Amino acid sequence: MAFLKQIFTLFSLTLIMSSASAQVIGGMNFKLEKLYMDEKYEDVAYKGISMIENDKYKKDPEIYLYIAMAWYEISQMNDEEMKEEYPKALRDAFKYAAKFVKKDRDGVWYTDNADFFEELKKAGIAEANQWIGDPKKMRNAVSSYKYMTKAIPDDWNLLFYKGVLEYMNRNVGQAERDIALAMTNLIKLYEDPKYRASKASKPVLEGGMIEWSDIMMEQNYADSAKKTINWAIQFFPESEKVAAKAAALK
16 A cells, blocks of 8 residues: 555646646637636636537537536645535546547547646546545545546546545445456556556556455465456566565465
8 A cells, every 4th residue: 555655746746736727628618718818717617618508619628628628726725715615626627528528429528638637647647546445435435536537438447446446445346346447457468569558557457456356365365366466567567566466375
């Protein structure tokens, strides 16, 4: 668990230094763009929500993306009043990002705005980190990952770690389903030499596989633990921590 804490501390520092301030790439809604570039994020969120209640705009992925980006920016503000007024801003960012994904059927907007989703992942991972390690608040950490996996359903790193957290939260059946689905897709991805994992969530998978092997050992499933680490070696051939865990399991 200490390994993951180190990773998430780095994420938190990164969040302080970065911001997804650029407007929607490829966007055509100039009114929302102007409000966004003027940093009127509340206006963007509320105007966007009002727009999608209209049949004319309810299927427009750009508007949902602007709403998600606005809530994200609000969540990152270093302003106590804003934090008090919008305590669920980051959750709302994921909520509207999930709605955006459903509207973006061809995935073009998602691909063009991949940098924003990387920043969103970092924020979600950092949020979840504050609860990881506290059994009384594990449900909050699981909830954070649920929001992330709905908003970014193609990131199997996140789903794998959600499975680990589900297990820690005593939801064994869901944990096994998440991890099995994640591994099926991860194995396929890593077979492609051109595949490049998300920089934001790759460390989550690395730490998560180590955590999962520990859990398997605790449950006396030595073969499953070794199998997990053998895959981790293939995914992270240069990881000293994975190599050390593999050596310990021999």
